[in-house]
Amino acid sequence: MSDLYDADILLWSECQGSLLRRRAAGELVNDAEMDWPHIAEEIESVGSSQLASVRSLLTRALAHMLKCEAWPASQEVAHWRVEAIRFRQEALDVYSSSMRQRLDLERIYGRAVRQLPDMIDGQSPLPISATCPMTLDELLGVDEP
Numbered sequence: 001m002s003d004l005y006d007a008d009i010l011l012w013s014e015c016q017g018s019l020l021r022r023r024a025a026g027e028l029v030n031d032a033e034m035d036w037p038h039i040a041e042e043i044e045s046v047g048s049s050q051l052a053s054v055r056s057l058l059t060r061a062l063a064h065m066l067k068c069e070a071w072p073a074s075q076e077v078a079h080w081r082v083e084a085i086r087f088r089q090e091a092l093d094v095y096s097s098s099m100r101q102r103l104d105l106e107r108i109y110g111r112a113v114r115q116l117p118d119m120i121d122g123q124s125p126l127p128i129s130a131t132c133p134m135t136l137d138e139l140l141g142v143d144e145p
Helices: 002-007 009-024 036-070 077-094 097-102 105-115 136-140
Strands: none
Touching: 002 009, 009 036, 036 077, 036 097, 036 105, 036 136, 077 136
16 A cells, blocks of 8 residues: 555555544455554644644735834835735634644744845835734734634
């Protein structure tokens, strides 16, 4: 079954899902058909992927918020605000409380700062905060009604 994992992950996942459902329903399934190491790996990767998604979305939200702060006269400010809200909402949709201890907001903020261009509309940026001015809850909008 491990060969199928390497050759065709879609087919592998369908076969393993079917076997798991049968086993959960109480049917005796040949344990040799179960690819336990890869099943465990794939389950863990789901959580890692979700965490990476939240980090990415928060980075993108902060980058757009920083553009608004650094270039407040740009014609793009309204668009950046809408995008920042969308990224924050998407992050909240994926976020789970167990991620809190794994999200380093200062590191995420630093990534957002590094994504900023040197110039927009021929203008240099206004100064921005060296540290993240928001808490994770504020960024996620958890405190908002």
